[in-house]
Amino acid sequence: xxxxxxxxxxxxxxxxxxxxxxxxxxxxRPGPRWTVTILVPNDGQSFTALGGEHNYAYETADGxxxxxxxxxxxxxxxxxxxxxxxxxxxxxxxxxxx
Numbered sequence: 001x002x003x004x005x006x007x008x009x010x011x012x013x014x015x016x017x018x019x020x021x022x023x024x025x026x027x028x029r030p031g032p033r034w035t036v037t038i039l040v041p042n043d044g045q046s047f048t049a050l051g052g053e054h055n056y057a058y059e060t061a062d063g064x065x066x067x068x069x070x071x072x073x074x075x076x077x078x079x080x081x082x083x084x085x086x087x088x089x090x091x092x093x094x095x096x097x098x
Contacts, residue, residue, distance in 0.1 A: 003095040007067045009055045011082045011089040013039040016052045046078040053077070060086040072096060 015037040019027035025047060026040040039053065049071035057068035064086025071077055074096030082089040 041079040
């Protein structure tokens with residue numbers, strides 16, 4: 001049985017996997033020395049994690065808070081919406097193991 005979490009975090013995710021591991025999603029490594037891929041999903045877009053995808057926790061100057069999270073292999077992440085204050089996004093995470 002999977003466990004579901006809904007949280008507010010940054011819009012884009014960091015991944016240790018190469019961009020081609022995410023077909024159908026904008027996934028980029030901004031420069032040749034980058035060891036991290038940035039995942040840029042659209043509203044409603046889901047993917048199954050390979051493991052290690054993550055977001056950092058932070059607080060904006062106006063007080064909006066982003067939650068940290070890390071995905072394990074098999075977790076399913078959906079970007080629900082990206083129009084929250086502070087350029088934050090709502091994520092739905094279905095954990096592969098509950």
